[in-house]
Amino acid sequence: MKMSQLVAPTLREDPSEAEVVSHKLMLRAGFIRRLSAGVYTFLPLGFRVLSKVANIVRAEMTRAGAQEVLMPTLLPAELWQETGRWEMYGKELFRIKDRHDREFCLGPTHEEVITDLVRNTIRSYKQLPVNLYQIQTKFRDEIRPRFGLMRGREFMMKDAYSFHASEESLAKEYQNMYQTYCRIFDRMDLKYRVVEADPGLIGGGFSEEFMVLAEEGEEEILACDNCSFAISWKSFSSEGEPCPKCGTGILSKKRGIEVGHIFKLGTKYSAKMKCLFLDENNQEKPMIMGCYGIGVGRTAAAAIEQNNDKDGIVWPAPLAPFKIAVIPANVAEKEQAETAEKIYRDCLEQGLDVLLDDRDDRMGVKLKDVDLIGIPFKVIVGKSLKEGKIEVKARKTGETQLIEKDKIIDWLSQNASG
Numbered sequence: 423m424k425m426s427q428l429v430a431p432t433l434r435e436d437p438s439e440a441e442v443v444s445h446k447l448m449l450r451a452g453f454i455r456r457l458s459a460g461v462y463t464f465l466p467l468g469f470r471v472l473s474k475v476a477n478i479v480r481a482e483m484t485r486a487g488a489q490e491v492l493m494p495t496l497l498p499a500e501l502w503q504e505t506g507r508w509e510m511y512g513k514e515l516f517r518i519k520d521r522h523d524r525e526f527c528l529g530p531t532h533e534e535v536i537t538d539l540v541r542n543t544i545r546s547y548k549q550l551p552v553n554l555y556q557i558q559t560k561f562r563d564e565i566r567p568r569f570g571l572m573r574g575r576e577f578m579m580k581d582a583y584s585f586h587a588s589e590e591s592l593a594k595e596y597q598n599m600y601q602t603y604c605r606i607f608d609r610m611d612l613k614y615r616v617v618e619a620d621p622g623l624i625g626g627g628f629s630e631e632f633m634v635l636a637e638e639g640e641e642e643i644l645a646c647d648n649c650s651f652a653i654s655w656k657s658f659s660s661e662g663e664p665c666p667k668c669g670t671g672i673l674s675k676k677r678g679i680e681v682g683h684i685f686k687l688g689t690k691y692s693a694k695m696k697c698l699f700l701d702e703n704n705q706e707k708p709m710i711m712g713c714y715g716i717g718v719g720r721t722a723a724a725a726i727e728q729n730n731d732k733d734g735i736v737w738p739a740p741l742a743p744f745k746i747a748v749i750p751a752n753v754a755e756k757e758q759a760e761t762a763e764k765i766y767r768d769c770l771e772q773g774l775d776v777l778l779d780d781r782d783d784r785m786g787v788k789l790k791d792v793d794l795i796g797i798p799f800k801v802i803v804g805k806s807l808k809e810g811k812i813e814v815k816a817r818k819t820g821e822t823q824l825i826e827k828d829k830i831i832d833w834l835s836q837n838a839s840g
């Protein structure tokens with residue numbers, strides 16, 4: 423992509439509508455625009471990040487043996503009445519009527535829909551366990567939509583649901599999902615902790631939340647400085663105590679952003695909805711369920727909360743909208759412009775995620791924008807071209823290296839791919 427054509431309207435000033443840094447930076451860097459409270463359009467850069475998050479989630483869920491489906495967002499009231507949640511869910515549920523006065527809602531979560539699907543498809547213990555997931559838009563009429571993508575009224579979620587013939591099978595899949603979530607957030611280079619949680623409206627049994635650590639996070643936790651263990655600040659323990667899990671770390675107060683939530687649901691939905699299977703003895707039993715969510719947009723916002731500086735976003739490379747920005751210092755200098763264009767073409771050829779800043783602007787302006795957007799590597803084609811060298815600057819460390827012009831594509835393939 424060429425910067426001169428990219429629809430990324432950057433702002434010099436902090437937008438007044440934003441309170442937290444991720445929201446400010448996403449607006450300033452031209453990633454998102456607000457349509458109404460808690461409802462956002464993703465511009466090209468924002469959509470690229472959202473897709474990177476979703477693709478890592480998808481790859482790891484597939485690896486874990488889950489199968490992707492796509493359920494509707496327009497859901498008939500009858501299903502929700504079966505579980506009593508049509509009343510229970512209250513005002514957070516967006517409710518609508520069709521032309522025949524039939525009631526529907528816009529899906530805030532999909533336990534009812536998936537349970538309906540499975541009760542009509544799976545009959546025998548031999549067909550269990552299964553884990554089905556989707557990556558899809560959810561609707562919740564939050565009391566206080568705020569902080570941009572962090573708490574929207576329309577937002578992208580990965581939600582997975584597993585069905586089992588026994589508690590042991592659920593326990594095994596729950597562990598599998600726990601490990602999958604660790605792999606997902608590790609791959610995104612995020613620092614996180616896992617907290618035992620209050621199951622809230624969805625839950626029946628045990629649940630844990632994955633919290634990305636961030637100074638301005640909504641949740642207060644006591645986190646180990648050595649392993650992934652944490653507990654909610656509301657629970658018993660106090661700061662400075664040794665970690666009960668690893669024994670070597672110390673617990674201290676931190677803030678986090680809930681990005682993922684895994685639940686052991688048990689038979690809460692399957693019993694009410696008669697989602698039954700026949701066991702080895704031909705006995706009919708309710709299936710035992712688990713469910714597993716990740717906020718896709720919220721994860722992107724949390725990544726920014728954890729990774730930013732005075733100049734803008736510092737994307738963990740796996741989530742960056744582009745990994746490389748090729749910047750000719752002065753596009754009026756023919757050799758610089760042509761070399762930059764050549765490097766850009768070669769990067770594309772190699773399948774690298776590259777942006778060419780071909781704008782006829784001062785170098786300072788271009789560097790500012792690229793830093794604001796948070797691109798991990800700047801490839802600057804400037805004065806050192808006279809000595810056959812290209813400057814590569816890392817966003818995170820500010821470290822600069824001079825690379826031979828002929829070796830630049832190899833270097834980028836090794837350090838800025840994937």
Ligand SMILES: Nc1ncnc2c1ncn2[C@@H]1O[C@H](COP(=O)(O)OP(=O)(O)OP(=O)(O)O)[C@@H](O)[C@H]1O
Pocket residue numbers: 531562564571572573574575577578579622624680681682683715716717718719720721
């Ligand atoms: N309004 C929202 N906007 C963006 N992401 C959300 C929102 N609500 C939930 N999520 C994301 O979806 C995931 C799964 O949804 P879940 O129902 O467990 O959330 P929740 O417990 O209601 O979250 P919260 O306590 O923050 O309201 C959450 O871990 C979070 O990452």
Ligand SMILES: [Mg+2]
Pocket residue numbers: none
């Ligand atoms: Mg909620």
Ligand SMILES: [Zn+2]
Pocket residue numbers: 646647648649650651665666667668669670671672
């Ligand atoms: Zn520990």
